[in-house]
Amino acid sequence: MDTVSIEVKNSTITKRNKIKVSIGERTFDLANVLLILLLCAITLYPFWYVLVLSLNEGKDAARGPIWFWPREFTLQNYEYVIRNPYIVHAFLITVTRAVIGSLVSIGVMFLAAYSLSKRNLAGRKTYLYFLMIPLFIGGNVVTNYVVMAKLGMLNNFLVYILPGAFSFFFMIIIRTFIEQLPESLEESAMLDGAGHYEILKSIIAPLSKPIIAAMLFFSVVSHWLDLSTNLLYVTDRSLYVVQYVLYMVVLSSSPGDLSDITNVAMRLQSQSSGSLPTPEVLKMATLIAVTLPLLFIYPFFQKYFVKGMLVGAIKA
């Protein structure tokens, strides 16, 4: 009898509460949606603004502010970007390093992760400590430079591949994933006489596709976004990556660098007729060309990297 009356009381209370706050809640919900929409707009508008200007004729763009839509539409700016041999070559280098670098990196980390997932591995703790210590103490920009110079890594394509290939953090994420796989599969394969190599190749690797996809994505992203490797260790123009070219076109204050790349536009201009794109719109077209490719592949990988992040977070 008592409990029933309490329940009734409670339900009336919640009902009353709901009615009372519903107007307040609705206002909040609306405000929340509007605020989030505003945030989305703030996030995307800078890209849109630059895209619009990069699609506008240069001299016209200098005449007055443009906000949302090109005033004098043209693809000419992109034509200059594509015909600039430095940029095209930088794209080739960046794609090559992203593909090779990611494959090497995943190979190295996956092999290590598999070995370290074996509890009975002799010296497992030692390996782990050895690989983990650099997370906490290490060199700095200068000692890295000195070592790279001595290892012959300056102006060497391998500097894009090897130094960043192994990441302890990502290796642990892969290992956590492998440890979650059912052990029985491995055991039965072992009884059938399969060695570690066969097990890794025909059982573990196929089962690890989701984590490999996530790592592949992260690896490609970090290769694409990397500026400092080029900045620190590469002065040979034939090895420049896209981020460095963008840096030189838009940000570098040393006039030599800048003119090298924008002068190409001048030279191309003398060969063709028509008006010359201004440096401003050329900068914007370069920015879009360098930035956009990654933004296109990212939605496809979203479900993988969010999962990958979470595995890492749980471990951390």
Add this chain to the structure above:
Amino acid sequence: MKSSKLSSQFILHVFLLPAVVLTLLFNYLPMFSNVIAFMEYDIFAGWMGLGSKWVGFDNFAFLQEDWFYELAMRTLFYSASMLLFSFPASLILALLLNELRNQTFKKFAQTISYVPHFVSWVTVASLIYIFLSVDISGLVNNLKVALFGGERILYMQQSEYFLPVMIISQVWKEIGWGSILYLAAISTIDPQLYEAATVDGAGRWRQLLHITLPGLVPTTIVLMIFSLGGLFSGNFDQIFNLQNQVIQEKTNIISTYTYYRGVKGAEYSIATAVGLFSGVISFILLKIANFTGKKIGDTSII
């Protein structure tokens, strides 16, 4: 039996070889190269320049010079200001996203909010220079002149605008990505707690205050620990790309300073000494943070 176990283990060691060799070459060698902080380093003296003259702590004379304290304080101040804004920003975004009722809209907003994370600091700095330019394409100056009139301002040539630009760019770039872990933590909170609170008549605001926020404490502590370790090194990419020659001296942090002096200026020993000192401080900060984390929230990263 034993020999077969050994031979089966052998290949596991082979699997580990690439990782070990890479770590040795690209992590341990630079780590040991810190000894050049105690030398008058000459890159051509002996193997790896290890034949250079030992000078003890001479290169650490900067510890008694004013410029270093200015540099160190600026590094800490920049990092701390950025933490102060970016932590609450991501947390608040996560809470707002969590209150959205339409799940499709929530997914959409999340996807948009991650976009700037997949953009390099070169791009972000370029966007900032374009927006703050005095040219007609400089949107901020266009707005300023349209609304308030007056002169167009060379924002990036004046160091007092650097800190706000840094904070805004950091929050803009990482607010969405930073909210992922908070959202994940919110989703692990027991739904029964919310049901019980509803039954007790707690509205959404009180549920937020008494259930969601306390549920986020462990995550926040872990993230804090991670970022405390970086307090003294700062984000090289960000500062380097936002700087220009006019304001460089007034906006350098330790990592950009060691780059300019060490790599560009080839003063290897002194720059390494500065780098080593800041590395030691970072390590101590990390240890302190980890210890505190263990005490408060039963969480640690080591």
